[in-house]
Amino acid sequence: MNLILASSSPRRVAFLKELGLRFRRVAPNIDETRAPDESPRHYVRRVALEKARAVSRKHPQSWVLAADTTVVVDKDVLGKPNGERQARAMLRRLSGRAHRVYSGIALVHEETNRSRTAVSSTRVFIRELSDTDIQWYVGTGEPLDKAGSYGAQGKGALLIERIEGSFSNVVGLPLEKLYELWNAEGLGGLGLAGK
Secondary structure, eight states, X not given: OOEEEOOOOHHHHHHHHHTTOOOEEOOOOOOOOOOTTOOHXXXXXXXHHHHHHXXXXXXXXXXXXXXXXXXXXXXXXXXXXXXXXXXXXXXXHHTTSEEEEEEXXXXXXXXXXXXXXXXXXXXXXXXXXXXXHXXXXXXXXXXXXSGGGOOTTSGGGGGEEEEESOHHHHHTOOHHHHHHHHHHTTOOSOOOTTO
């Protein structure tokens, strides 16, 4: 099977490698601006589908997988910070409270006009963070390329008190949704033993 991951995310690459999938990577180039009053669920689904379609148009015989993840607190969408100052502000806002992480996922095959999408939602509780905690974490550089300014799979795991829902969703690729879409298309090679 010819699979393309429409992403430059090292975390998504790592997940697919761990699943034993053979794929190549093509970074999509789309406008990821959120429309006014667009719900987080609609936003991540739309952006994931636009990423997949942008790459699929150039590679119509390949299956293209794309995802998009965002953090939501108080109905505000927190994307990637534009620098250390904004990262510190986001972390202060998340400190000692719960928020939601939404990921949209899309699987597209242009030549056969097939596409499937799904959205995953996870509740994440961040522990109380001191200014010293925030300064240390921002100083690692880790939050600068992550929605909401933290990464659950790295040093940012220390900031998390608990998670309700999919851990892989918080990292950026909800594997339970990938499994559903993949098997709904009958693609094979991704499944549980005995299935």
